[in-house]
Structures are given as structure tokens and as C-alpha cells.
Amino acid sequence: MKTVFVVGAGPAGLFAAQKMAQAGHQVIVLNRDIKPGGLAEYGIYPVKDKMKIGLRKQFAKVLSLSNLHYFGHVPVGSESAVTIDDLRQFSPAAMVFSVGAQGTKSLGLPGENAKGVYSAKDFVYYYNQLPPFASRDFSTGKRIAVIGMGNVAVDIIRWLLQDDPNRQTEEVVIVARRGPFEAKFDEKEFAHVQMHLDRQLFQQELERVKDKIAAVGQDISKVAEATFPALVKYPDQELVMPRLTFRFLSSPKEIHAGPDGRINRLTVTENLLVPKNGGTASKGTDQTADLDVDTMIFAIGDVHDPKLGLPCSRDGYTTRPNPEDPKAPVFEVFDPKKNEVEPGVYVVGWARRASDGLVGIARHDGEVGAEKVLHYLESAPEGAPVSPQAVQRRLESKGVKVVTKEDIALLGKVEEREAQKRGLVSFKFSDDESMLNAIEKEKSNACVSAD
Ligand SMILES: Cc1cc2nc3c(=O)[nH]c(=O)nc-3n(C[C@H](O)[C@H](O)[C@H](O)COP(=O)(O)OP(=O)(O)OC[C@H]3O[C@@H](n4cnc5c(N)ncnc54)[C@H](O)[C@@H]3O)c2cc1C
Structure with a gap:
């Protein structure tokens, strides 16, 4: 051994x-x-x-x-x-x-230390109650830019649109450096948020980028079958607020903060789509656009x-x-x-x-x-x-x-009791101190009952 x-x-x-x-x-x-x-x-x-x-x-x-x-x-x-x-x-x-x-992939952008700018990992840890993130400020506002088009981005959007008990969300805009055909999320995950997709604005956005993506042979009329099957599956879906929109072919360039130090505007570089190694890549232009957002979460991998x-x-x-x-x-x-x-x-x-x-x-x-x-x-x-x-x-x-693992078993018992008491499926302490105290208390209770 x-x-x-x-x-x-x-x-x-x-x-x-x-x-x-x-x-x-x-x-x-x-x-x-x-x-x-x-x-x-x-x-x-x-x-x-x-x-x-x-x-x-x-x-x-x-x-x-x-x-x-x-x-x-x-x-x-x-x-x-x-x-x-x-x-x-x-x-x-x-x-x-x-x-x-x-580690966190740094965006390397001017203004990225503004309040209201978060990495996806930290934000996910926060809403999943991992100490110490659970007790830090991850406040979100009304207009939120989520950077990235993978499953992690969709989880975050779902939280912002549906499950955050403190949400003030009016609109989440997904900002993607490439186009609609490069969306990476799974159909099953996107189905959770598809009812928030503003279909009218989405069509306008497709129209805006259609010539640029045609340059790499992509046909905008095939988007639904390729990467947005929800459009076919739920053709009569009415918009459920808050709304979800997309901004394709756009890379964050600069974050602007208001007098309170919080992000109030995001400048993006408008991109072209170019062929690369049998796939596609984005290529920046000298054109920019401004998005009015008060929160930005970047989900670009770790x-x-x-x-x-x-x-x-x-x-x-x-x-x-x-x-x-x-x-x-x-x-x-x-x-x-x-x-x-x-x-x-x-x-x-x-x-x-x-x-x-x-x-x-x-x-x-x-x-x-x-x-x-x-x-x-x-x-x-x-x-x-x-x-x-x-x-x-x-x-x-x-x-x-x-x-130790014995401590973990005790903590599990306390959390189970808390969940029952509160009528929840499961309960988690959100700081280390509370977990350590709960373990100690459970240990001393066990000693008392053994005496
Ligand atoms: C937002 C999000 C949602 C996901 N949703 C799903 C899903 O729905 N279904 C699914 O199947 N997969 C999902 N995944 C993927 C899944 O969570 C990962 O595939 C898996 O957890 C990776 O396992 P790992 O053990 O490599 O790393 P991790 O799960 O990251 O585990 C790393 C461990 O190392 C510990 N650690 C870190 N640093 C140190 C250190 N310095 N010293 C000691 N310990 C350290 C951490 O405490 C942690 O326990 C999701 C991932 C993310 C980010």
C-alpha cells in the first residue's frame, strides 16, 4: 500500500x-x-x-x-x-x-475594475453560496451584458431572468464576438430561457449581421435549425419579460463608470467574421457601438x-x-x-x-x-x-x-435538518464560520447525548 x-x-x-x-x-x-x-x-x-x-x-x-x-x-x-x-x-x-x-481570464479592458463587473465563475460561486463569494457584493441592475455564448452564460442568464430573488432585471443582452452560428449552448439549456428571447429584436439583429456572416458562407435563414431550434420548436412563443436580446459580432472594448464607480456604459468593437482553420474567427474593425448597461458578467472560460x-x-x-x-x-x-x-x-x-x-x-x-x-x-x-x-x-x-469526513457527515445532518425546518429541498450555509460552528455544535450535542 x-x-x-x-x-x-x-x-x-x-x-x-x-x-x-x-x-x-x-x-x-x-x-x-x-x-x-x-x-x-x-x-x-x-x-x-x-x-x-x-x-x-x-x-x-x-x-x-x-x-x-x-x-x-x-x-x-x-x-x-x-x-x-x-x-x-x-x-x-x-x-x-x-x-x-x-484563475480568471482577464478581459484586459480599460475600466474593468468598475463596480458591477463580474467574472462568471465568481458570480456562479456567489449564487451557489460558496464562501467567501456568497457574502460579497454581486448586485445586479436593470440592464445586464453577459459576455459569451456557452452553457455557463445561459445558467447566469437564467438566474438573472428567473431565479434571483433580488433581481431588478429588465433586459439581459448577450454580447458575442462572433455570430449566431457560433452559439455554443445546448438546446436543452437554452430552452429554460427561450421564452424571454425578444424574437422581434432577434430578427432585427440577424438582419444587422446577415451580410457580414454571409462573407464566410453562412446563410442567416438557417440559424434556427443550426443553433436556435427554440425558434422552430416554439414558433408562437409570446415574450415573457424580462427580455433577452443578442448583440453579435461585438467585442467589449471599454467599460465606462458613472460617478458612483459602477459601470453605466459598455463600448464594443464591431467585428467581421473571417475564415480560420476550417472554422471562423472574429476580426475587429474601427467601428464601435455603445451599450447602456449597469452590470456586466463575462463568461469567457476560466x-x-x-x-x-x-x-x-x-x-x-x-x-x-x-x-x-x-x-x-x-x-x-x-x-x-x-x-x-x-x-x-x-x-x-x-x-x-x-x-x-x-x-x-x-x-x-x-x-x-x-x-x-x-x-x-x-x-x-x-x-x-x-x-x-x-x-x-x-x-x-x-x-x-x-x-474531516466525519465533520462533513455531521454538517450534512445539520443542513438536512435546516432544510426540513425551512421547507427547502436542500440548505447550505454560506460562510465558513457558520459551517465550522455547526460542526462543533453537532459534536458537542453528540457528546452530551452520549454522557
Ligand atoms: C456554471 C457551471 C455550471 C455547470 N453545470 C453543469 C451541469 O449542469 N451538469 C454537468 O454535468 N456539469 C456542469 N458543469 C461542469 C462541471 O461542474 C465540471 O465538469 C466539473 O465540476 C469539473 O470537475 P473538476 O473536479 O475538474 O473541478 P472542480 O469541480 O472545479 O473541483 C475543483 C476542486 O478543487 C478544490 N481546489 C481548488 N483550488 C484548490 C487549492 N489551491 N487547494 C486545494 N483545493 C483546491 C476546490 O475546492 C474544488 O473542490 C458546470 C460548470 C460550471 C462552471
Whole structure:
């Protein structure tokens, strides 16, 4: 039996951990958040209860493995109390990083620090109640620009149009650098918001861009069947307010703030569509337009967090080059400065490829990565035995309040009771303090009843 550290308890990390524990190794999972689940807990849309509850059950099953240990509330990073070098001091036989993509793609625009400008990841964390985002100001106004045309953008729009209890939304405008044929959201997801689409304004917008997209051979009359099937499926749909509109072939150029420091206007560059590598690309012109918006949320994908401390390039954490088969997934971390693989260090899930796919894909990636680790372990040096209790003590000596899997089970009980009391399907505490207090209280109640 060898010891593997898994850093990050989202779907990729947990399913990788399960595979390695089931193969008989001792697995120690360290996670930044108190609760396991990553984006499955704090990203998936709040009303998708069935999916979330199902995943929570699967994660609880993973944590129940006796040779798998969980230490939550432990951020690892070069600027954190616990660094990767601290973990190396335990000499684990391997380390798997499954930390997702926690960095934010900067827009690099003048004015981007204005109030009311948010990255999609932060906004999603906020409405899914991940501390500390849950208690920060993510106020939205009446006219909101959402930048991007993927499923994350649609989730955010859904929140703004339907589910935000504090919403003041009158209009959400989706700003996309390319055209209607490049929309990336799934039909199923867009169906949740299609009734808000102002069909009249949408037709006007198609008319506005039709000549420009014809330049790459796109025929505007085919948009409905290609990327907006809701137009065919619900031809008589009446507009449900607040309204949803689109602004195609437009890239944010400058954010303007009012005297209160909040965004009040967005200047966009008008783009052309040009052919590129068998697909299309946007090409800026010198023409601009102004959109009156008081909130802007950019959903343009995420990047890896360089502060984790793994070797990192522009494309994220670096993995072993594989010129023979550039498309094959590579899990081994590679240090370009030393020009060598870091032995026994792996990345899986979104930590390997940022923003890549759904939970099922992250799970698969975690499991395939775990197979590579298992193969490596067959010939890896035995190393000194690692005691989970010693790891916990060392983490705590660094001022970290470690949350164990037993604590998570107690927290789950408290949250279940709260949900019942409030008549909710599920309940979540929105700050770390409340979760830690709830765990402590539950522990002391258990002691009293045992006395
Ligand atoms: C808005 C949104 C909605 C989505 N909706 C769906 C959906 O409806 N259905 C679906 O199937 N998929 C959905 N997905 C995709 C799905 O959530 C991902 O595929 C999956 O969660 C990726 O798993 P992961 O384990 O690689 O990363 P993550 O889920 O991001 O997990 C990363 C884990 O690492 C931990 N961590 C991060 N940094 C550190 C650190 N420095 N030290 C220690 N721990 C760290 C985090 O606490 C977290 O637990 C959605 C994604 C987003 C963003």
C-alpha cells in the first residue's frame, strides 16, 4: 500500500481518489472548500436538485472508503499556509492535482475594475453560496451584458431572468464576438430561457449581421435549425419579460463608470467574421457601438491558477509533451525549466484542461488519470509510511482548521435538518464560520447525548 495525495475534491479528484483507494492505496484528499464536490456543489445550477443530490450521494460513498481520508478547508498554494513543498515533505508516492480552473481570464479592458463587473465563475460561486463569494457584493441592475455564448452564460442568464430573488432585471443582452452560428449552448439549456428571447429584436439583429456572416458562407435563414431550434420548436412563443436580446459580432472594448464607480456604459468593437482553420474567427474593425448597461458578467472560460505552484504556461499547468500523438490526453506534470517530468505528479479534470465539459467528462478524466497513477505506483519507491493523523496535525500546526469526513457527515445532518425546518429541498450555509460552528455544535450535542 502506497500513499497518494489528491489535491482538490471536485468530481475529477474524488473519482480519481476512489479508483486509487479501491486499488488498495491510502489516499489523502486535501480540498480548499469545506465541502467536497467542487463545481458539482458550487457550479451546477441551483435548481438542478436531482442531479446535485445524486452527486452528493456518490461523493459520500467515495468518502466512506476507510483508506480514504478527507481534509477540507485546506487551500494549497504558493501563497497559502500549505504549499506543495509542504506536501512533498511527507514523501507521498504520488500527488494528483484536481483543483479545477480557479484563475480568471482577464478581459484586459480599460475600466474593468468598475463596480458591477463580474467574472462568471465568481458570480456562479456567489449564487451557489460558496464562501467567501456568497457574502460579497454581486448586485445586479436593470440592464445586464453577459459576455459569451456557452452553457455557463445561459445558467447566469437564467438566474438573472428567473431565479434571483433580488433581481431588478429588465433586459439581459448577450454580447458575442462572433455570430449566431457560433452559439455554443445546448438546446436543452437554452430552452429554460427561450421564452424571454425578444424574437422581434432577434430578427432585427440577424438582419444587422446577415451580410457580414454571409462573407464566410453562412446563410442567416438557417440559424434556427443550426443553433436556435427554440425558434422552430416554439414558433408562437409570446415574450415573457424580462427580455433577452443578442448583440453579435461585438467585442467589449471599454467599460465606462458613472460617478458612483459602477459601470453605466459598455463600448464594443464591431467585428467581421473571417475564415480560420476550417472554422471562423472574429476580426475587429474601427467601428464601435455603445451599450447602456449597469452590470456586466463575462463568461469567457476560466484559466488555471498560477498561484497553486505547479509549473504553468499560458495554456495552464504544463504536462509532458507528446509530439507523436498531440491529441492524446497527458496527465504527467512537466517542468519546462528543468525539461523533465515531475515524477509521480499528475493533473486531472479541469486542472488538466480548463473548462472542459460536464461532470461525466471530469469523472472519466479523473479515472483515466488514476489508472496512469496506479501504473506508476507499481514501480514507484515505497516511501516512508504516511500517517493521516500526522498530516492533519501538521496542517493544523500551520493554523489551518481542518475539516474531516466525519465533520462533513455531521454538517450534512445539520443542513438536512435546516432544510426540513425551512421547507427547502436542500440548505447550505454560506460562510465558513457558520459551517465550522455547526460542526462543533453537532459534536458537542453528540457528546452530551452520549454522557
Ligand atoms: C456554471 C457551471 C455550471 C455547470 N453545470 C453543469 C451541469 O449542469 N451538469 C454537468 O454535468 N456539469 C456542469 N458543469 C461542469 C462541471 O461542474 C465540471 O465538469 C466539473 O465540476 C469539473 O470537475 P473538476 O473536479 O475538474 O473541478 P472542480 O469541480 O472545479 O473541483 C475543483 C476542486 O478543487 C478544490 N481546489 C481548488 N483550488 C484548490 C487549492 N489551491 N487547494 C486545494 N483545493 C483546491 C476546490 O475546492 C474544488 O473542490 C458546470 C460548470 C460550471 C462552471
